[in-house]
Amino acid sequence: MKVKSKRKMAGILAAVLIALVLLAFDCINGDPISERWAMHRAIQFAEKLYPDQTFTAENAGSMRGFCYTVSVQSQQSRDTRFYVETSFWLFTSDTHTVDHTQYVDARLNTAWRMNEEARADLAPALVDALLEYDIPYDEAQQCVMVILPYESGKNISDLGMEYQQWLPLDAPFKKEILQHVPAKLAVTIQITSQPQQADLQPALQKIKAACEANGYHFATYDVTMIQRDIPYETALAQCIESDDVAAGEI
DSSP states (O other), X not given: OOHHHHHHHHHHHHHHHHHHHHHHHHHHHOOHHHHHHHHHHHHXXXXXXXXXXXXXXXXXEXXXXXXXXXXXXXXXXXXXXXXXXXXXXXXXEEOSSSOHIIIIITOHHHHHHHHHHHHHHHHHHHHHHOTTSBOOXXXXXXXXXXXXXXXXXXXXXXXXXXXXXXXXXXXOXXXXXXXXXXXXXXXXXXXXXXXXXXXXXXXXXXXHHHHHHTTOOOSEEEEEEEEOSSOHHHXXXXXXXXXXXXXXXX
């Protein structure tokens, strides 16, 4: 092989090697241009699903192997948001775990938002009504949780489709919803002594009464009692929980 040909071949091999290195780097780390393109493709995908709405891409993350997971948000509906996965710059689809039919059609987004609205309204009322208990309810501890829709053993997406008419997109939470949609209240209360099983039923009764006095009628209650002012590991080992208890059994 002539020297000139060898040099040409070496140049080609070097270019191929550089290209492979760049592709490998892009496969692992991504790049800004591909990320912007993924966001553009995700918006197109979302607007085909919901042609009466316009979307923005809020972020593109979880990049792996030329695939991006993009969060898309409707500008007309706060509850219409989901994730789109783009692959190899051309292909788009819902993420494999939870897709738009669950986030939007089965009302997962709506339920999560309503849960938080109900919790924010109810938690202070429980604190005021149950002065003998310590019920922390800040964002970190989440000692008061509202879960709707809820039926023990049933998938939340299936329940969302079943009660879809009572969970309209973007509607604010109203207590009247609980007359049609089964919901669960989970509360963690702290007491000054080691909790006993005999303490659970009175606590359940007081919590249920306080809820109903404030217009909240839950189908299921779950109370956890834990001793305060002792090492956390000890308190956790000694805590007791009612597990799911139907309202009619309290």
